[in-house]
Amino acid sequence: MPQRYAYGYVRVSTHDQEEISPDSQEKLLREYAKKNNIIILKIFCELGVSGRKADKRPEFQEMIASAKSKEHPVDTILVWKYSRFARNQEESIVYKSLLKKQNNVDVISVSEPLVDGPFGSLIERIIEWMDEYYSIRLSGEVFRGMKENAMRGSYQARPPLGYRIQEHGKPPVIVPEEARIIKIIFEKYVNENSNFFDIARYLNSLGFKTSHNKPFERRSIEYILQNPTYCGMIRWNRTKNDTNEIKDRSEWIIADGEHEAIITKELFDKAQERYKHNYTPKGARPAATYKHWLSGLLKCPDCGRTLTACTKYRRNGDSYSYFSCFGYSKGKCPKPNGISSMVLEKDVLSNLQNVIDTGNIDFELRHFEPVEIVNVRAILKERLKGIAVKEERIKASYREGIDTLDEYKDNKKLLLKERDDIERQLSELADGNSDNTQDATAAILQKVSNVYAIVSSDQYTNTRKNAALRQIIDKIVYNRQTNTLKVFYILYRS
Numbered sequence: 001m002p003q004r005y006a007y008g009y010v011r012v013s014t015h016d017q018e019e020i021s022p023d024s025q026e027k028l029l030r031e032y033a034k035k036n037n038i039i040i041l042k043i044f045c046e047l048g049v050s051g052r053k054a055d056k057r058p059e060f061q062e063m064i065a066s067a068k069s070k071e072h073p074v075d076t077i078l079v080w081k082y083s084r085f086a087r088n089q090e091e092s093i094v095y096k097s098l099l100k101k102q103n104n105v106d107v108i109s110v111s112e113p114l115v116d117g118p119f120g121s122l123i124e125r126i127i128e129w130m131d132e133y134y135s136i137r138l139s140g141e142v143f144r145g146m147k148e149n150a151m152r153g154s155y156q157a158r159p160p161l162g163y164r165i166q167e168h169g170k171p172p173v174i175v176p177e178e179a180r181i182i183k184i185i186f187e188k189y190v191n192e193n194s195n196f197f198d199i200a201r202y203l204n205s206l207g208f209k210t211s212h213n214k215p216f217e218r219r220s221i222e223y224i225l226q227n228p229t230y231c232g233m234i235r236w237n238r239t240k241n242d243t244n245e246i247k248d249r250s251e252w253i254i255a256d257g258e259h260e261a262i263i264t265k266e267l268f269d270k271a272q273e274r275y276k277h278n279y280t281p282k283g284a285r286p287a288a289t290y291k292h293w294l295s296g297l298l299k300c301p302d303c304g305r306t307l308t309a310c311t312k313y314r315r316n317g318d319s320y321s322y323f324s325c326f327g328y329s330k331g332k333c334p335k336p337n338g339i340s341s342m343v344l345e346k347d348v349l350s351n352l353q354n355v356i357d358t359g360n361i362d363f364e365l366r367h368f369e370p371v372e373i374v375n376v377r378a379i380l381k382e383r384l385k386g387i388a389v390k391e392e393r394i395k396a397s398y399r400e401g402i403d404t405l406d407e408y409k410d411n412k413k414l415l416l417k418e419r420d421d422i423e424r425q426l427s428e429l430a431d432g433n434s435d436n437t438q439d440a441t442a443a444i445l446q447k448v449s450n451v452y453a454i455v456s457s458d459q460y461t462n463t464r465k466n467a468a469l470r471q472i473i474d475k476i477v478y479n480r481q482t483n484t485l486k487v488f489y490i491l492y493r494s
C-alpha cells in the first residue's frame with residue numbers, strides 16, 4: 001500500500017452511550033494509521049467547547065480548510081466513528097462527498113466498515129444528489145449574497161495605494177500618480193525578476209511613498225503584488241475579523257469588482273505564479289518544506305525537467321539536499337542525474353567567483369517589452385520642481401518671521417541634499433542609457449558580485465538567496481556523465 005498522509009479528528013460527544021476518551025480515540029487512530037501505512041500529520045481535537053461554541057467546531061473548520069487547500073496536504077481524514085466527524089447524517093454526507101469530489105480526500109472511520117454492495121452504491125447516488133443540491137445552493141443565492149455584501153464592505157473600506165474613494169458607497173477611482181507606482185512594482189517583479197527588496201529600494205530612490213506616506217519596505221511590496229484589486233477584482237474573507245490573522249488561501253473568495261483595473265489580469269497572474277513558485281513551500285509535508293537556495297534552477301541535461309530536491313541526513317545528523325530528475329523516478333527520463341547539494345553549492349559558488357575574478361561571462365541579454373513605459377527621468381524632474389517650490393516656501397517663512405534663521409538654514413540644507421541626490425540620479429540615467437554590449441557586460445558583472453555576496457553569506461534565507469540567483473541565472477545544467485556544470489547567465493533589460 002502506498003504511503004498516505006492524514007489528519008486525525010477527535011471529538012467527544014456527550015450524547016453518545018458508548019463514549020471513549022479523547023486519548024483512547026487518538027490511540028485507535030494512530031494504531032490504524034500504523035497498520036495501513038498512513039502518516040498522521042496532525043490530530044485536530046475538539047475539546048472543552050460547550051454551548052454555542054460547540055456548534056462552530058473551530059478545530060473541525062480549521063482541519064477542513066487545510067484539507068481543501070491547493071497544496072493537498074493529506075489524502076485522508078481519520079475518525080474513530082463517522083458520528084465524530086459530523087453531528088448528523090446530512091452534514092456527514094455533504095462534507096464527505098465534497099472532500100472526495102473536490103479534493104480527493106477520503107474520510108475513514110477506523111471502527112466502522114466501508115459500505116459495499118448495492119446498499120453502498122445507493123448511498124453513493126444519494127451523496128451525489130445531495131452534493132448537487134448543496135452546490136447549487138452554495139453557488140447560487142448564498143454566493144451572490146456574500147458577494148454583494150462584500151462588495152459593499154470592500155468599497156467602504158479604505159482603498160489601497162493607487163485608488164481613492166470619490167463618492168461614498170461607489171467603487172474607488174484610480175489616482176494616476178499612485179497607479180504608476182503599482183505598474184512599476186508589477187513590471188519589475190514579473191519582467192525584470194526583481195525581488196521585493198530591490199523594488200522597495202528603487203521606489204524609495206525615486207521618492208515614492210506608501211499609502212501611509214512611509215518609505216516602501218519588503219512587506220509593502222509583497223502585499224501589493226498579491227492584491228487582486230489592481231487587476232479589477234475584489235477579495236474578501238482573507239483575514240479573520242477579530243484577530244486580522246490571514247486565513248488559508250482556500251478560504252479566500254475572489255470575484256470581479258466594479259472598479260477600473262490598473263494592471264492587466266495577465267500581468268497579475270504572472271506575478272502570482274512567480275510568487276507561488278518562490279515563496280510557498282510545496283505542500284505541508286516535512287520533506288518538501290525544506291527548500292534549497294538552488295531549488296528550481298537546476299535542469300536535467302537529458303529531458304530538461306527541473307531537478308527536485310529531497311532532504312537527506314548524514315551520519316552526524318547534518319541534513320543536505322539531494323537533487324535528481326523527477327522524470328527518472330516516473331520512468332520518463334533515462335538517467336537520474338542526481339547530485340548532492342554539498343557538491344553543487346561549491347561548484348556554483350566557484351563558478352560565480354570565477355566570473356568575478358576573470359570578468360569572462362557568457363550570457364543571454366533578454367529584452368522585455370514594458371507594458372507601460374515608466375519615465376524615470378520625468379519623475380525625477382517633477383521632484384526637482386517640487387523642491388523649487390519648497391525652497392520658495394521656506395524663504396517666505398523666514399521673511400515673514402515664522403522660521404528663525406537657524407531653522408531656515410537647516411531646512412535649506414535638507415532640500416539641497418535632496419536636490420543633489422536627484423541630480424546625481426539624473427546624471428546616472430544619462431550614463432546608463434546606451435545599450436551596447438560593453439555596458440551589458442559591466443552591468444551583469446556588477447550583478448554577479450552582488451549576488452555572490454548574498455549567496456555566500458549565511459545571513460540570508462534560502463528564499464532570498466534563490467531570488468537573488470534568479471536575477472542573473474536562467475538555469476543550471478549538471479551533467480553527471482561528464483561531471484560538468486553549466487551556468488546559463490542572463491541579463492534582463494527593458
Ligand SMILES: [Zn+2]
Nearest residue numbers: 300303325333
Ligand atoms: Zn531527466
